[in-house]
Amino acid sequence: MKFVLTVLLSIAFSMSSHAGVKERKIITKLKVDDLGAGRHEFYFKAGYRNTGDALLIPVIVFKGTKEGPRLMLTAAVHGDELNGIGVLHRLAAELNPKSLKGTVIMVPGINRTGLENNSRYFHESNGGGSHTDLNRVMPGEKYGHAGERFAYHVWHYLLKNNADKAIDLHTQTRGTAYPLYVFSDFRNAAAKKMAYLLGPDLIKEDKGQKGTVETTFVTHDIPAVTLEIGAPKIFQKDLINRAIIGIKRVMKKDGMIKGETLPVARVKPYVGTKSTTVYTHTGGILMMKVALLDHVKEGQVLGCINDPFGHKLKCYRAPHKGVVLAVSTDPMREPGSMVARLLK
Structure with missing residues (x-):
């Protein structure tokens, strides 16, 4: 039962x-x-x-x-x-x-x-x-x-x-x-x-x-x-x-909807024609030095990789000036992982 x-x-x-x-x-x-x-x-x-x-x-x-x-x-x-x-x-x-x-x-x-x-x-x-x-x-x-x-x-x-x-x-x-x-x-x-x-x-x-x-x-x-x-x-x-x-x-x-006037973009968008991705050459813990939408100069440090003890292994620099289009959000980076992507 x-x-x-x-x-x-x-x-x-x-x-x-x-x-x-x-x-x-x-x-x-x-x-x-x-x-x-x-x-x-x-x-x-x-x-x-x-x-x-x-x-x-x-x-x-x-x-x-x-x-x-x-x-x-x-x-x-x-x-x-x-x-x-x-x-x-x-x-x-x-x-x-x-x-x-x-x-x-x-x-x-x-x-x-x-x-x-x-x-x-x-x-x-x-x-x-x-x-x-x-x-x-x-x-x-x-x-x-x-x-x-x-x-x-x-x-x-x-x-x-x-x-x-x-x-x-x-x-x-x-x-x-x-x-x-x-x-x-x-x-x-x-x-x-x-x-x-x-x-x-x-x-x-x-x-x-x-x-x-x-x-x-x-x-x-x-x-x-x-x-x-x-x-x-x-x-x-x-x-x-x-x-x-x-x-x-x-x-x-396109006339699909009516009503209130929609707000325009907060800022005029930055327009580029070339994006460049900077990759890691070694694995480790990445410390980012830039943020999304930062304007960077050629040679500026984008991020540095540390070993498990916190010692700096390598820093990665911007190959050209531009705006930071993408960043790494996961500090744990394998070789060949993205550090940042720039738009110019």
């Missing part, structure tokens, strides 16, 4: 703990133009795990009551970069399809296996197989390895035909940090305009890199930028707030 009661209580607890979970429709292709006005939530099936279970990506679509631009917002293509998810969840709570002109598509967490494994990479299998950087293999390969096939489905059936503009949200990777920072191909006038409207601290005028979400959109004549939002594995309230204001500024400029 005691055993039966325990089982019944366990079942009752299980049912009650999932009672508030909303079932979402699973789709294999998104067609936002076919949706009616309102908020829609789906799971997009982008492939399968090594267990045979489906890989499901959450998708939120806000379809306005009036026709207008389609803005695609993607986050966590790298699984350890979470600020973008915070941005999309906050933005989703604030948007109202009744007052929206056009469509906003949000993908708050593309890299499902990376998120589950606290990893930048797409994991083809837990503990084995190769790890894929999804932001280097877009638009994927239909018959490639698992990561390329995943990217193929994401691009061809979720992203490609559903956007007129796109913003891909990232952060720096583990042990490092960015400020609010935009990559933008200034050869595309709309992408250049988006970069400034987002109100970042820094902009890199960049022709793009093959395989990234941003460049893949641009090569398909869809203006896109990459918005870097701080550090990984954390929600940074101030940067999330600024990113939301920037995205709303883009939407307002």
